[in-house]
Amino acid sequence: MxxxxxxxxxxxxxxxxxxxxxxxxxxxxxxxxxxxxxxxxxxxxxxxxxxxxxxxxxxxxxxxxxxxxxxxxxxxxxxxxxxxxxxxxxxxxxxxxxxxxxxxxxxxxxxxxxxxPVHVLLGHAADDVRAAHMIGLGTPKEMVADAVEMRDEHGVDAFKIKVGRELGVDMAAVRALRAELGDGVELYADANRGWDADTAIVASRRLHEFGVSMLEEPNPAADVLGRRRIVTASPIPVVGDESTITLGGVARSLLDGDSEAISVKVARTGFTDSAKIVGLCEGLGVTTVVGNQIDGMLGTVASVALGCGLRALARHPVEVTNYLLMTDDVLAEPPVIADGRLAARQEPGLGVTIDPDKLAHYRVD
Ligand code: MUC
Ligand code: MG
CATH class of the missing domain: 3.30.390.10 (Enolase-like, N-terminal domain)
Incomplete structure (x- = not known):
């Protein structure tokens, strides 16, 4: 072939x-x-x-x-x-x-x-994964409404909260989310490098008080000493995402003490390098979670295949809901999140079919 x-x-x-x-x-x-x-x-x-x-x-x-x-x-x-x-x-x-x-x-x-199917070729750790929803920035009211919609319509009980703004605004949102969703849901946070080290250290302590389990990219990792101070002071693990986008980058970040857990994204490391990163982290006892690159349906299907393929990933909620932001997509069969879970496709490969009419409608070349 x-x-x-x-x-x-x-x-x-x-x-x-x-x-x-x-x-x-x-x-x-x-x-x-x-x-x-x-x-x-x-x-x-x-x-x-x-x-x-x-x-x-x-x-x-x-x-x-x-x-x-x-x-x-x-x-x-x-x-x-x-x-x-x-x-x-x-x-x-x-x-x-x-x-x-x-x-x-x-x-x-x-x-x-x-x-x-791809998840079977990868190792078939699971047939489905728990879904995590990423809550975009907004007013506390908007962020709560977003989470409630996901909980009520799709049964989602794990949420990544976008933060990285003025601390008071972020903490008001986190407080409102915890109050509405209760103690049973898993909350973690992602600042996308929005804070400086001092703010991030204060934030990490307050997030911990709200039962937030992890903090992704609190500040620019290139602020080397600042990032190390955060990792040392934070009561919750610091997750590498955009600072850990290659296999070597992950190794360097972990060895330098810049990250304590790693977000793995199919959109940037495919299946091949994602599996290498997961293996590296598994050997080191470092948690890996499947992140979302604000993927469409195809990227979502791929993320679920990765999560179901490797046991270190199947243990944690997989970020899969961003395709719901789109009004439509080119896949003939959309993913379905039910009872907070998303299943791997059973057909060979990714198991996707592109709808020719939708492709013709949405292509802009
Ligand atoms: C995320 O986890 O950071 C936002 C920016 C990006 O690169 O990915 C998204 C989600
Ligand atoms: Mg992130």
Missing amino acids: KIDRIEAIPLAIPYRRPFGFASGRVTAADHVLVRITTDDGLVGHGEAPPRPYTYGETAASIIAAVSDLFAPVLVGADPFARERIRADLDRTVANNAAKGAVDVALWDLVGQACGQ
């Missing part, structure tokens, strides 16, 4: 409402659908969400990387040879989401060729 063709298709799908966080704001899904076709007619898919505030990538840069830099090394390659392909792709630095989408599409092809 050889790769015949690789396409990078820009999409534009409106949101029901904007999603805000300390480092940026998303108002529409301008994702890039990566489609790889083989000489025997299999078609694999991956989704690259452009996140300039995190990786410096835009839809245009992702399309250029896939079409101009990656396609020449991919065409003619065997999709099973993911390590060789990755070595070729890594001659280009960065472009994390573009590389992640290519890797996901390759695993989709491999799964289809083997007649096995």
